[in-house]
Each structure stands twice: as structure tokens, then as C-alpha cells.
Amino acid sequence: MTESILPPIALTSTASAYLERLAAELDVPPSRYEEATRRYKSVGEWLDREESNLKDLDPEVYVQGSFRLGVPIRPVNEDEHYDVDLVCELKSAGKHLTQRQLKALLGYEMKLYAKAHGMKEVGESRRCWTLEYADGAQFHLDALPAIPDGEGQRRILAARGLSNSWTETAIAITDNEHPQYDAVCEGWPHSNPKGYTNWFRSRMRVAFEARRGAMALESKASVEDIPSYRVKTPLQQSVQILKRHRDLMFANDPANKPISVILTTLAGLAYQNEPTVGQALDTILRQMDSLIGRDGQGFPVILNPTDPAENFADRWRQYPNRRENFFMWLRKARADFVGLAQQWHGQGLVEVAERFAGPRIATRASTSSPSPVRSLLALLPNRASLISAPHKQLAPWPVVRQGQVRIAKATWRANGFSRPTRFYSDSHPLKKGANLKFEATTDVPGPFDVHWQVVNSGAEAVRANQLRGGFDRGAVERGSVVRHESAAYAGSHTIECFIVKQGHLVARSGAFVVNIN
Known part of the structure; x- marks a missing residue:
């Protein structure tokens, strides 16, 4: 690791324009966002129906992960599925239950939902229940059981003398590998997808508001009429490109690839409201490693911006190859970006861009028409x-x-x-x-x-x-x-x-x- 920041990379105008088209091709079509919204709302309505065993526990269902942050990417091939991560927060439940009991309560209703909708048998993973839709739907939902835990999280952070400014939306979650999975206790695993989303959005607020406002002007609509998922900022587009580059690089070793939350966090910290994808990628790639800290023993630290007690790089201790893979990926991404930035002609761009997006999308980006939404400069009137x-x-x-x-x-x-x-x-x-x-x-x-x-x-x-x-x-x-x-x-x-x-x-x-x- 290094604390120095590399000098800026000069992009050709051709490469800059191509990156805008590449990002647009990588993004999930609006219809997929709308379909994901319909599906998670359907689950929420099911859990809140009169016959539901969870109705009295005040269930709230919402999206977390890439769809919530606006950074999902198209599957590498047309046969792969979209993963939609849901939180099923039972707002009136508490820690008088065990993690196992809470998970079983949700599992019972999810199995009834699957049966009523003619779906495949519900699967169980370490933390979630998984709904598999019919063949051809290309969707599955991972539903995470949770309860509100802002007060518990504030106590933990206060005991360590840490900031608790994001704890209002903190939740406690289930994990069947947790040592107290079957115990009635305070020590549950915790998360805060709403808080993390608010932090991530704060890092791109200027760009988001400018683009959304310009889209409203262009369509002669009010700002509120423009769904947030239709607005893509250079930060979101950069994360999408970097995620795909990582996926392609570790296609044969997906278990040890750099995790998305690390890429997203470091990108969010580095982004300075650059108006184009190329400029944003340049800043992010140059600064990523300089934003990684070290603890007293010299181990890497990437703190959760909404939970300073959580180190996203904590597993690098147990799996040092994952740390090595991150820096190997970063070196490769930087080299490939430099190669792309220097290209002036279509074929050269496609050949380098295949490392970021794969042959199919790289080729489509070379022939696609420019999107009406490009840099911030292009969005505002006059x-x-x-x-x-x-x-x-x-x-x-x-x-x-x-x-x-x-x-x-x-x-x-x-x-x-x-x-x-x-x-x-x-x-x-x-x-x-x-x-x-x-x-x-x-x-x-x-x-x-x-x-x-x-x-x-x-x-x-x-x-x-x-x-x-x-x-x-x-x-x-x-x-x-x-x-x-x-x-x-x-x-x-x-x-x-x-x-x-x-x-x-x-x-x-x-x-x-x-x-x-």
C-alpha cells in the first residue's frame, strides 16, 4: 500500500466519450429496476396481509445492495440472473427472540409466498431466505430478516468512544454461523443499509441534483417525476465499470475477488464531483489505495463510513490472498485505464475496453448512439x-x-x-x-x-x-x-x-x- 496519490491521467476526447457509452451499456435497463420494485413490494404486501403471522410485528420490506445504491450491472451473459437483496425489517420485534426464531418466522411466510405464487422451493443461506422465480425471469430475491437496533448500536459505539451519527437506521440481523445464534442476547450481528445509502448519496449529491434537474427540464416534468434509478452520476457509473472489470478478472476465482462494498466505499470516498465518467475513474483509481488505513498492528483498515466499529477489510487478516488480490486488481485496473485513456480510434478502444466490460458490451458501446445524458456540462440549459x-x-x-x-x-x-x-x-x-x-x-x-x-x-x-x-x-x-x-x-x-x-x-x-x- 502507498499513501501517495498518482498524477492525473490525460484522456483523449474519444476515450472520454466512449466511457460514457460504455457505462450506459453496462447499466441495468429501467425495466429491471421497475420489475425489482414490483417484486419486493409484492413480498411486503404478503408479509403485511391480514393472515400473515408477521403482520403484528409491523414488517417493512426495502431493497439493499447494488439496486439500492444504483450500481447494478448487466449479467456477463444473457443467461445469468439478477440478484436483488431485500431487508425484511420487523419493526415491532425485539431481542426477546433468538436469531434462529426470527429467521424461522420470516422463513415460514416466505415458503407460503413461494407456494402461493407457484415458485421454486425457498432456499436458505447463512443470513437470508432466497426466492427463485420461474425459469426465464432471471431474478432471485435474497430476503434478510432484521429488527431495528439503533439504540443497541449507539451503546456499542459510545462504549468505544466512536461517532454514532448514522445509527438511527441501524438494524440487527440474523447469521446462522454467529456464536449466539440460538441465544436470547444483545449481541446480534448488525448492519445499516439505509445509513450507508444515505452516505453514498451524500458523496454524489451535487452531480445527482444537477442531472435530475436537467432531465426534468428536458422532459418538461417536475424533478419529483424523475425516478432516482433513472439518474446515473459519474460515481455510480464508475463503480459499475470497476465492478465489471473485477468480475472479469476473477471469473475463475469469484470467492476471492475484492468485495463490492470495498470498491464502492473507496470510490465514494475518492469521488470529488467530477463531471464525466472518465474524470471520475481517473480520480478514484489514483486515490483508492491512499484511502486505506492501518491499525496498530499494521493490518489494513477500510472503515464502514456509517459504522466506525466495522472494518470492511477485516477478512484480509484471515484470508491474506484477498488483500493481495485487491492490490493486484487495482494495479491491473490502473494499467487498463491508462491504456484506454490513450486511445483515439474505435478498434483500439474496443480492444482495451473488453477488459472492463467483455467483448459484447465493449463492441456495443462502440456503435451505440450517444446518450442524451452525459457530463454535467451537457445537461443544463444553454x-x-x-x-x-x-x-x-x-x-x-x-x-x-x-x-x-x-x-x-x-x-x-x-x-x-x-x-x-x-x-x-x-x-x-x-x-x-x-x-x-x-x-x-x-x-x-x-x-x-x-x-x-x-x-x-x-x-x-x-x-x-x-x-x-x-x-x-x-x-x-x-x-x-x-x-x-x-x-x-x-x-x-x-x-x-x-x-x-x-x-x-x-x-x-x-x-x-x-x-x-
Whole structure:
């Protein structure tokens, strides 16, 4: 493991566009989300019917896992099944029952459900009951028995001096390998799928709200009319691509592949609201290993963001080959991403992308039409006219790519008195009068010249004759590429950083959108 972060990778425009199509091809069709919703609601209605033995225990059925997070992927081949993970939380039950008794209560009703619906015999696994649908349905449901356990989880964390900010939705679950499976006790296994989902969504809220709002505008509907499963952020799409890459790499050893919750957690921690899949993948792959900690004995630690007492990497102690497999996969994913990022032509993209998605999907992505939902820039009204505005001057330097530059951090400060607050490209509008600071990072070795291009829009900028669009010479402050601006005019504006060396344009950041109201 290393605590250093690798330098950014420069993606070709062709590779960036291809990754958007690849992510769309990997995603589960909306009809599958809708079918999964119908099936779990049917189970919930069954458990809550008048004749149900569980009705008085106030059952609540909800999805957990990849479907809840919005990161399921199509099966590798057309014959494989979709796994839908459910929680059957009996909200009025408690620990006066044993884990075995709770599981048996749910199992009885699940068997009745299967019989009433002409389904296969219900299967039992370590923690769940499994419903197998008829041949051709390509679905099975894993139903996890659970009871509310926020209070119990708060006691555990308080005893260890740990944060308990996510415990309101914590649950206790069953596990037939648990040493107290048959005991009436407090020490049940625990989980918190609702809390984890809320954390994951918090990591992509800016991108999610921008995309959902743009989809609503495009379809002339209200935001509430756009189901969340139809909105895909670069974080979710990156997780889908990385999961498929892992599945293909460990097709012959699935029991020892890196588990999805580790990939999802590290990706969520690394993501910084990058507007495209390519940029998000670059950031995630570069930072993943730097986000893994160590305990006092030097063992890896990947804490559950909603339960600091849980280490997702705890089994790496017992199975050191799984730890080795994770880092072997990460090295391979990085190498394959670099190979894909450098491709300019279709066949080269497909050949490298087969390692991420398999031949079938890689080929389909090469011939599919661009989705109407792409980067955040492409989603909001009038962005195309802003990016290609007539007052926006073309870069006057010959292009010789030698590296990459990106606007890594942007902050605003109101009236020069408050603390600086970070904001992101195409985020919520800032108030007029704020002082803005942009900080760029580049892997181009010095010396070099820095130029900035600001492109304004809106009636106020027109009246003030301040649409701009030219190039301003910048400077390096204390080793950093920094630009100061002010939020003077209402509208949507862009700023872009250019690195020029010996009269050649060697790197440019791409447009960073600033909204001002």
C-alpha cells in the first residue's frame, strides 16, 4: 500500500466519450429496476396481509445492495440472473427472540409466498431466505430478516468512544454461523443499509441534483417525476465499470475477488464531483489505495463510513490472498485505464475496453448512439451556447500535449470576511459579490506560462460589456497555479486554465462552470 496519490491521467476526447457509452451499456435497463420494485413490494404486501403471522410485528420490506445504491450491472451473459437483496425489517420485534426464531418466522411466510405464487422451493443461506422465480425471469430475491437496533448500536459505539451519527437506521440481523445464534442476547450481528445509502448519496449529491434537474427540464416534468434509478452520476457509473472489470478478472476465482462494498466505499470516498465518467475513474483509481488505513498492528483498515466499529477489510487478516488480490486488481485496473485513456480510434478502444466490460458490451458501446445524458456540462440549459459562445476566442497556440491540468479546487468568500467555502463545477448558484479563488494542479514540469480564459453570459454581463472570452496571463503563487475572480454578474460563466510552454499549448483544464444568481 502507498499513501501517495498518482498524477492525473490525460484522456483523449474519444476515450472520454466512449466511457460514457460504455457505462450506459453496462447499466441495468429501467425495466429491471421497475420489475425489482414490483417484486419486493409484492413480498411486503404478503408479509403485511391480514393472515400473515408477521403482520403484528409491523414488517417493512426495502431493497439493499447494488439496486439500492444504483450500481447494478448487466449479467456477463444473457443467461445469468439478477440478484436483488431485500431487508425484511420487523419493526415491532425485539431481542426477546433468538436469531434462529426470527429467521424461522420470516422463513415460514416466505415458503407460503413461494407456494402461493407457484415458485421454486425457498432456499436458505447463512443470513437470508432466497426466492427463485420461474425459469426465464432471471431474478432471485435474497430476503434478510432484521429488527431495528439503533439504540443497541449507539451503546456499542459510545462504549468505544466512536461517532454514532448514522445509527438511527441501524438494524440487527440474523447469521446462522454467529456464536449466539440460538441465544436470547444483545449481541446480534448488525448492519445499516439505509445509513450507508444515505452516505453514498451524500458523496454524489451535487452531480445527482444537477442531472435530475436537467432531465426534468428536458422532459418538461417536475424533478419529483424523475425516478432516482433513472439518474446515473459519474460515481455510480464508475463503480459499475470497476465492478465489471473485477468480475472479469476473477471469473475463475469469484470467492476471492475484492468485495463490492470495498470498491464502492473507496470510490465514494475518492469521488470529488467530477463531471464525466472518465474524470471520475481517473480520480478514484489514483486515490483508492491512499484511502486505506492501518491499525496498530499494521493490518489494513477500510472503515464502514456509517459504522466506525466495522472494518470492511477485516477478512484480509484471515484470508491474506484477498488483500493481495485487491492490490493486484487495482494495479491491473490502473494499467487498463491508462491504456484506454490513450486511445483515439474505435478498434483500439474496443480492444482495451473488453477488459472492463467483455467483448459484447465493449463492441456495443462502440456503435451505440450517444446518450442524451452525459457530463454535467451537457445537461443544463444553454451550456452548449456558453461553451461555444461567439465571444469565446480560440486558443492561439499550436497544440503539443505534454501533460494535464485541472481546476482541482474552487472556493468563494463573501465580502472578504467569511471563511472560504468550497464549490464545484456547475454547483448551486453563488451570490453576486463573492470573491472567488481557483486552484489548478498540473503534471507539466516547469517552467511554463499560465493563461486563464473567462467566458461570461447573461444580460448583466452584456450591459457591462464584460462577456470577456479572451486570455489573461496568470501567475504561479508559492508553487501553485491560482486565479482570483469576483462573482459580478448573474448567469452561467466558465473559467479554463491553459498551460503554455515554449510557445505551445501543452495542457488545458476544460471549462469549469460557475453559476451566479
